[in-house]
Amino acid sequence: MFSLATLLVVIAMAMTLIRAVRGPTPYDRILAVNVHGTMTVLLIALAGFLTDRPDFLDLSLAYALLNFVGTLAALKFFKHGHLGEEQ
Template sequence: MLTAAIVAILVTMVLALIRAFLGPTEYDRMLAANAFGTKTVLLIALAGHALSWHSFLDVALLYAMVNFIGTIAVMRFFEYGNTRDNEGSGSTP
């Protein structure tokens, strides 16, 4: 049963990667990347349990925090854009 869960998570990770590369908008790509990170946390937890690692939950929680902070940072970048391009253009807002 554990092996079937790991295979199912791997299949959904591949589907998320396909959406991340082919997504029509930046937001679709970012959502797919976030889903991939969430599935990675699940995979670490399941594989750690299957292999009897002692610190698998610590690694999974750390990866979840990094995934969350990275998602917030990229979404802020999409929201505000790169302001360096507009500073020297001479146009008024």
């Protein structure tokens, strides 16, 4: 059961990866990367149950917190063209 779910998540990761590589606009890439990060969180949580160590859940929670740092930085960059300069 968990094994099948993990496999499906890996396939979903591959699909988001294709979107991230093909683009064509940066927004496609950002979205794909964000979804990919979510898939990573899911995969680590599932891997924890797969190997009978549900304490991996903490790890995936921390990854979920990390996931949008890069996304926020990228979106700020696309909006302003820089990451905050001297006014």
